[in-house]
Amino acid sequence: MAPPSGKRVWKAPFTISKMEVKDVRFPTSKGKHGSDAMHKDPDYSAAYVVLHAEGTELKGHGFTFTLGQGTDIVTTAVRGLEQFVVGRRLENIYNAFGAYWRELTSHSQLRWIGPEKGVIHLATAAVINALWDFWAKIEGKPVWELLSCMSPEEIVSLIDFRYLTDTITPEEAVELLRSKWSDEEARKKRSEFVPLGPCSILSSLLSSSRCLEALKAGFTRFKVKVGQNVEDDRRRCAAIRDIIGYDKPLMTDANQVWDVKEAITHMAQLAEYKPLFIEEPTSPDDIHAHLTIRKALSAYGIKVATGEQCCNRVMFKQFLEARAFDVCQIDSCRIGGVNEILSVILMAGKFGVPVCPHAGGVGLCELVQHLAMFDFVAVSGTLENRFIEFVDHLHEHFLDPVNITNGHYIAPTLPGYSAEMKPQSLDDYEYGKGCMWTTQQ
Missing domain, CATH: 3.20.20.120 (Enolase-like C-terminal domain)
Incomplete structure (x- = not known):
């Protein structure tokens, strides 16, 4: 179902030229930080993405959270999504973000190992989060404010409603949001x-x-x-x-x-x-x-x-x-x-x-x-x-x-x-490369 019309056209005339992917891990298991009844020794970690674009010095930073081992698998999955990222104009993504999200999650081969779940979905989160960071930086706003300034139609256009319309339709979502706009x-x-x-x-x-x-x-x-x-x-x-x-x-x-x-x-x-x-x-x-x-x-x-x-x-x-x-x-x-x-x-x-x-x-x-x-x-x-x-x-x-x-x-x-993490932290905690890991081996 197509989203309601009436959204503005966003201008971000930059083409993504590079996607960096890093395996960043913090050795929190040493102190049992974050341990619980199920997860005894987590190393808080991130599959970390940095997006570069031609025509701007701004960068988009994003990540998905992991617990140590397995972050290498998630970073590999992120790299598998590079084909949907590098070479894309940001304005084309943002002006059809709901459709882009569906494209990212619908590759006929990749979705077989996780149709909107599992490692591919974690990788999707890292890429999408980086794109939102980029967009908000281009607009000069924090993400919460960028979203809050959008009209109901603009917000609804960001969402892929496939599998949801028996519970909420785009039109219902617009009305729900509009009810909050009625009293300015x-x-x-x-x-x-x-x-x-x-x-x-x-x-x-x-x-x-x-x-x-x-x-x-x-x-x-x-x-x-x-x-x-x-x-x-x-x-x-x-x-x-x-x-x-x-x-x-x-x-x-x-x-x-x-x-x-x-x-x-x-x-x-x-x-x-x-x-x-x-x-x-x-x-x-x-x-x-x-x-x-x-x-x-x-x-x-x-x-x-x-x-x-x-x-x-x-x-x-x-x-x-x-x-x-x-x-x-x-x-x-x-x-x-x-x-x-x-x-x-x-x-x-x-x-x-x-x-x-x-x-x-x-x-x-x-x-x-x-x-x-x-x-x-x-x-x-x-x-x-x-x-x-x-x-x-x-x-x-x-x-x-x-x-x-x-x-x-x-x-x-x-x-x-x-x-966005500090450059020094990214360098020091990159797994297998950073000093916080190489000095322990």
């Missing part, structure tokens, strides 16, 4: 409020000392990893509640470790600590299982959140149609970049399900803040029941790192997608 004064007030940012949460294996530090820093929402041992989980939940009290939300995250009955039994034993939700209680692909868990845990007042590893917009569609989760979590790198994430935000808006982005890792906070702020300004218009995850980790490697003040994200002001 309210929209203006929302955009002015964005620099205060949505609330964030602190995610980690929280210790008492870290809880106290977070409270002093203004954090009001907390998340704790669970899933290994119920007695240990009870002990830590009790300790955290003793510090933060029961007036602040406490969330739990099992990182997919349980079967359905385990999830229900385990969380029932944590119910007295009033967890707001359990995140990823079981396989991220099992929509029916999430629905079963959601129904069972509703008796305890515990919600279900997932989406961090939901692999494409079609699965999000099914989660939303089935009412299988209470909280929709998006990841800036798991599905095919900004274009596909827009479709998820719009579907969640139609169903009235709050979008609370997953972040952490390396660079995920930097990217996802743009998506949450767009959702606030142009789609939901509210911060109620919405927040962005935050982990204070590896931000020092970015030229435009997140700015957290009093437990809130501060909206980025620099042009781009906040994706």
